Amino acid sequence: MYDLLIVNVHRQYDALPYLAGDWLGIYQLSAFLEENGYPAKAFAGYAHEADDLLENEIDSGVKIIGFSCDYENQQEVIQLCRKVKDQWGLPVIVGGPQAVALGEDFLIKSCADAIVRGEGELAALELMHFFIDRTGKIEDILGITFLKDGICVNNPDQPLIKNLDSLPFPKPHHNIGTWFRRNSAAFITGRGCPFNCSFCYEGGNMRGVRWRSIENVMTELKEVLDSRPDIKYVLFTDDTFTLNHRRLRSFVEALSDYRKKRDFGWFAEAHVMTLLRHPELVSEMVEAGLLTLQIGVESGNDSVLKAYNKKISTKDIEDAVILCKNSGVPHVVANIIVGGALETEKTIKESISFGKSIIEAGAGMMELHAINFWPLPGTAMTKRPHDFGIEILDPDSLTSTTDYPVVRCDTLEPEHLCEYRLRMEGKFKKKMEVTASQLSFDRALMHFQMAYKYNSPTQWYYILNKIDRYRMYCSLYINGAIRKYEQIPEKDRPLWRPIRTCPPNIKNGFNYAGDIEVDSEQFSVLLSGTGKMTILEASEYCKLSMEKFIEIALTLESFMAMGFCRY
Template sequence: MDYELLLINVSRDQGSLSEAFKDSIGQYLIASYVRQRDFKAFVWSGDTRACKRILEREIGGGRTAIAGFYAAADNIRVVGHVIQWLKTMFPRCKTIVGGPQAAGLDYAFFEETGNDFAILGEGEIPVYHLLRALVDGTEDLREVPSLVMRDDRERTLIVNQCEDAVVTDLDSLGYPRAEDSLTGRLRQGEVAGILTGRGCPFQCSFCYEGANAKNVRFRSIQSVMEEIDYIRARNDRLRFISVYDDTFTLSRSRILEFCREIRRRDVLWFCEGHIAFAAGQPELLREMIASGLSCIQFGIESGSKKVLDAYGKHTDFDMIVRAVEQCKRLGIHSVTGNFIIGGAFESEETIEESKRLAGELIRRARGIIELYAVYFAPYPNTRMAREPERFGMEIHEEWERIRLHTMRTPVAATAALSRNALYDIRQDFDEFLREEYQRAARAPRKADVLQGLFHNGKRLNLNPTWERLYLSRPHIAVFLEHLTEEEQRFDRDRYIIRTFEDVKIEDGVLVSDAGVFEGLERDILACATGVYPASEMAERFGVAIGAVEECFCALNERCLVYMAQF
């Protein structure tokens, strides 16, 4: 054997997956941990077609005999099929399943697929001990912490104790390195994800992390920066660092240290954030944004206090609005958030409250807020999955079993709303969001457009909804080609140029696709074609140059004019 373990992150459709899923950070940390202890593991991520070729080459070719699979809600079925095929083709190989979905596996999964082992929770220590048992024969399988294996005689699963299975010193793990990649390539896209800590002290009733990983630990900021420097040195395309931690905003002193160091590196970054943090610590949020924080993601979930309380979110309508307003005011470029459709105690009334909140957020955070609606998903070992009746819900196990992707089709009903009703509500909610966005984008302000689309004059591509709506307006597309300081600053000796072509004047008003104008705005826009400099416009219309400047500034703020020297 050339190496001991192949760690695989396989999916049927790579295009539908988040960067967090494709980064395979957890598997790389397992590879790093066992490498430090004289075992070699390679990590590979890709689709099912490529996975089959990889397994034929690596397992069939005799390079390794153990395959470990990351299993999440969206790929667990694929993982099962791949393992079943693998055990049929190469019955002597050993297979391991880890990741969040491992907590939900039953004996039937092991029996149907032929899978050998699963690991609950964090994988580094259990995988190391399992390799000692399988490769060296120096350890008893019954002593491998957090290991799940079959008892075919009793037709049940044996679950080993989970004590001593958690790494307390996260710095000792190292970080993902190209040497552990089967292809030699690692994190070559414009966004690279990192983990700076583990665990979550919160207990949101629907969340896997809060239900299964309460032991909060942090890496040192020195270790985090070493990883960022490693990525930057090997990726010329890198634009953003994305911090995946659920608990990144827990420690004020640690955030400030991170901000100081990331600022020195001049790297833009994203993070997860809690509503209470953003609403209650504006000065710290200001420092984060000044250091390069470009996008923050919030778990908004609902506009209903009853639903939010059932989730254990410790937020409310006003706090969510205040947090998003704070982000907008302090100059962040993007805020993303989702609403859960069909969760705890959902009813037509709670949906209306969520709509009201969504509309308020879109109006107050024009240009930067990206909102999405998803269905409730019953994740393994969460309170809502274990006791849905306590949350006024019923989970349809057959729909959960045959769904294609998690959160993209309803798999539950509530006391007030059937599964079919939730489908209709989700369609209506999406249409509501589209209409609210279109309404908010009809009269764009320069400050909103630039905040959401640019950082220091460079396009960001962080807000697809706003970008699509803004650029569908021809005059805004033209305006964005003329953002130099000279073109945006009024000059009496230069020409005011409008950003739209087709106009008519009827009943004393100027009519165009960009709007309807009267008075001095009408006169200036009609002549804003490079014929008269601003000073001549003032003379022509019999007004002071200050009035022309004031009008220019008002039109410029609406992306309707710019200045030209020639």
């Protein structure tokens, strides 16, 4: 038996698995309440799983139900709150990112007893005292919104938790379900964001940057990874991971030291200007196991970036992409917003052109997507849309699951924005596909290693995996089935065997190694590459000198059409 069940559910819109297991807030809150005498558990999953979940857990004696509410699941939360109140009459509290925008209308529709705004630990603890122990007054609990005699009351905000090291770590027993740390493990190393971007939830609602000590984060990281050898990918999900360069350097050193004992790769978010001010840190992060870096791009127009309060230019973004490429970052991911501040046909076309240019500059690394603008609660753009040239037509997002625009910009209606976003996404993907066929072995290998070794496939991986020579060469290389010619001891080379890593094709009378056109001699060497002949035997079969055969074989190897095996 336990006191509080925290539920974070969304409707299922896609056949693909829903990766909700590392939404850390609900698990961190469970750990905090348990440490303070109120056992709690959390569930993240699909809305259609909620009925059975609630019946099972409430029948087992849980005393309070909490729901996490965000921009996308408001209607589900309203329905489930009413279900709990109507069927069981238990106290219901609601928190999560959307809570800052919820008020009287939500409380009436949901019948929830209280809304917890912002950081939830302290307010939730006081609500446990009030509902379970019958101590204190709800009117005295900071950071909550509730109805009193039909009037909506917004109590003042709770003070922020200054010492994040004082918070307990989430444990597996705080989870109900199968998603928590299923294939990866996420960690928050700090709270707050200083940047105040006009479209961003964190910028509009998070107060005061606070960090956990590196020792505290590493203790939790080691505890999780040492107990879960199957987890190879870690996500540091806080917005300010790279903000303090001195802290970042110490963090990178700690990660490097631990990776000597335990191999894993990791994801982090970074501000463009932090990277440019301390460029040496980028290669240090790579050495420490960085696999994916997410940066803020948002637009290819400088006036739009200024309206977003990004404090960067398109030149800064381009310089950061080039820096990451030269520093060996395997993967950088970013978004461009369609239908945001000052958006016109002209700014959209500029964003398309700019996006294609940074994909080319970061060939094999830069993954770029087009997303709709979302009017997130508490942001400057949601509070003052007309200042940014937009009109919010559907503030409750009743017509969208973030897949369709809910705003009008300039002369652009939602249907126009929808078409432009799809066009932009398609052009970005096409640019990646064209660029992919020219990638080097080292760059392509990074993406196959991320997928095979660290269970973190990228869009580059999915594109490359459709090209025979990349898929076969990198797969065989990772598995140890083939080696590059230069890796073979010189004295043993004649006895190693050429093996092709793409099919020999003939189209309209032309010879091809997979998708690459080759001449007759190259095609002959390709045909000999079955692994059934040594290099010496294959050169004789092709009626070529050993030197000429190796020269051609190395040409095929250069575009990953041929490798070499021992047996």
